[in-house]
Amino acid sequence: MKVVTICGAGIGSSGILKVNAERVLQRLDIEADVVAADLASLTEVAADAQVILTSAEFVEAIGATYADVIVIENYFDTNELAEKLEAALGS
């Protein structure tokens, strides 16, 4: 499975999301590749992704995609991440 985290620069906030998503997925015992990217490389990176994690600001720019787009409010709240990932992945 592939999870992509998106922010404006592709460093910083998407990196924090990547690190915390990896921690949560491990805790949930879900195997996944988590990739941090910026909006500009989204089409390429997210083509085969099941889940996109991002902020509300980027949902419109991400546009139509086969992936589940999950909006994270508090990037440091691993409980929020766990709940939303579990709901999306239906485990």
Next chain:
Amino acid sequence: MTLPPLPTEAIVLGATAEDWRGAVRLAGDALVASGAARPGYAGEMIRMIEEHGPYVVIAPGLALAHARPGPEVLADGLAIVTLASPVEFGHPHNDPVHVVLGLAIKTADEHLAAVASLANVFNDSTAIEDIAAAASAAEVQAIMRADS
């Protein structure tokens, strides 16, 4: 994992900013003071937010200001600015902001180790409040577990 350097010069406590641009500029000034960035870096951080919105407010009360690696970055570095009065960035959930982190990273490859160590600090939900309430740079460095 290595946190970028957070020297005393990069920590500004109880600062006053008129608005979010002023708050980000203070973080840029602090990165200049510590030798991590050139003066133009503050403007780059502001442009990132103008272009993409207030997504940098990644947790309640906390903004992570940064721009891409480039000629305005002189060395990896972190800056912390706490505000006497919080400012609004226009974020739907996490406003108002008391603490601004400024992050300068020399190469994109290094950023993951840097942000992983930030996550280690801030996954503790009390860290933001503790930093906002800190009375000395040493206190902030202790919370960040950073080397001065």
